[in-house]
Amino acid sequence: MEAITYTVESDPSAHGTSRKTTVKATYAQLVAVLGEPQKNAKPDHSRVFWDIVFSDGAVISVYDWNDERRVEDVTEWNVAGHDFMTAYRIHDIIANRPIEV
DSSP states (O other): OOEEOEEEOOOGGGGGOEEEEEEEOOHHHHHHHHOSOEEOSSTTSOSEEEEEEETTSOEEEEEOOSOOSOGGGOOEEEEEESSHHHHTHHHHHHTTOOEEO
8 A cells, every 4th residue: 555645735726626525623623733724815605725735646625615603613624626535535634544545
């Protein structure tokens, strides 16, 4: 099995993704694991997001969506990707488990 690494950075290919799953985590948990989020310049539906780029070229985006609570109070986040298997990697990241394919 090959170990997959990741970085959290803005990636234009994340904009061609669609929602695949959700992840339950607090804002503080995500910041602890992924760092500070990027702010959406046009917060009509999503205010903050993290683009995650994997060493195998895959990308996912974690974001809030139409939530009227303060961002710091959100506990369920949308995860977008090009496919379901890649999107589910967020669970390994939050649990600090290796990502393998």
